[in-house]
Amino acid sequence: xxxxxxxxxxxxxxxxxxxxxxxxxxxxxxxxxxxxxxxxxxxxxxxxxxxxxxxxxxxxxxxxxxxxxxxxxxxxxxxxxxxxxxxxxxxxxxxxxxxxxxxxxxxxxxxxxxxxxxxxxxxxxxxxxxxxxxxxxxxxxxxxxxxxxxxxxxxxxxxxxxxxxxxxxxxxxxxxxxxxxxxxxxxxxxxxxxxxxxxxxxxxxxxxxxxxxxxxxxxxxxxxxxxxxxxxxxxxxxxxxxxxxxxxxxxxxxxxxxxxxxxxxxxxxxxxxxxxxxxxxxxxxxxxxxxxxxxxxxxxxxxxxxxxxxxxxxxxxxxxxx
Numbered sequence: 001x002x003x004x005x006x007x008x009x010x011x012x013x014x015x016x017x018x019x020x021x022x023x024x025x026x027x028x029x030x031x032x033x034x035x036x037x038x039x040x041x042x043x044x045x046x047x048x049x050x051x052x053x054x055x056x057x058x059x060x061x062x063x064x065x066x067x068x069x070x071x072x073x074x075x076x077x078x079x080x081x082x083x084x085x086x087x088x089x090x091x092x093x094x095x096x097x098x099x100x101x102x103x104x105x106x107x108x109x110x111x112x113x114x115x116x117x118x119x120x121x122x123x124x125x126x127x128x129x130x131x132x133x134x135x136x137x138x139x140x141x142x143x144x145x146x147x148x149x150x151x152x153x154x155x156x157x158x159x160x161x162x163x164x165x166x167x168x169x170x171x172x173x174x175x176x177x178x179x180x181x182x183x184x185x186x187x188x189x190x191x192x193x194x195x196x197x198x199x200x201x202x203x204x205x206x207x208x209x210x211x212x213x214x215x216x217x218x219x220x221x222x223x224x225x226x227x228x229x230x231x232x233x234x235x236x237x238x239x240x241x242x243x244x245x246x247x248x249x250x251x252x253x254x255x256x257x258x259x260x261x262x263x264x265x266x267x268x269x270x271x272x273x274x275x276x277x278x279x280x281x282x283x284x285x286x287x288x289x290x291x292x293x294x295x296x297x298x299x300x301x302x303x304x305x306x307x308x309x310x311x312x313x314x315x316x317x318x319x320x321x322x
Contacts, residue, residue: 017041022197025155029197036198036231040155042070043115046077051085056093060101068267075105076148079112087120087127095130106137107144107261114148114187118156122171136295137264139174143183143307146173147221150187158195161188165210176305182217183307189221189254198231204243219247220311223254223279228261230271237278248279249318255279256314259287281321290317 018024020040022032049062059078066074079102082093094113102109113128120128129145132138150168154161161168168184170177189207196202207218226232226240244251259276262268263284273284280287294313296306304312 046074050081076112083116110144111148146183147187150184154191189218193225227258
């Protein structure tokens, strides 16, 4: 049940559903696509349930009622809320969630941690990553938290991060401050897909307004969003790959991670299969096999984290094929 303190937190932290719609954000969209707009709304619902309730079982029960296609996004919101509560206190709600029913949604949960980072002072960031057992995704894929941070700032502060293209101040996430802006741009690229309502031409034009050195990471974010969230028919995915031109391997890289995340969560929608095939030339099974075959278990090479070494291996697989 909701608590008085939880209700106050909800009023302070939770955006209104109307505020996360594309029209509410002032995005250049005439007719928002319901599939894409429902995603930030699912995040808000998950956040509300988690920030407001004292009983974690009740939060998990509510999340289980969300449609499978949107459930991972609701877990993003719940993880965001639990991360804020844990970082501001001494709780272990996030770990309990991700050791339990949130485990299949770990990759999206990292993004939810990034949403929390956008609302927490940087001195508290050292407390946001839960102490989970090492595995194929943790802690390597925790860079998706920085991705989530970049998405959040681009989505809610579009003029600064998209229109003015400001550069983010580095932070030593996983001991690699130099890589922080790149992971940030990966999330910014995902946000561009939503800001432009899944329109491939407008999204590509937005990416191409950025400096050349930022575009590979932006394109990988676009590929992840288009494959995981959907929003365009397969024929448009073909055009998206053509518009990416020399960055098509980065686009394919994002698509591979998106398919892997969907499979890990136990639900593979048709748009993921179809868009993934067009962006990578692979079936969903082949995409997941590629991700697992190229996984990096080391801590990195000193200049790049293991996450980027993994990304390089996947991107290299497409150098001659897309």
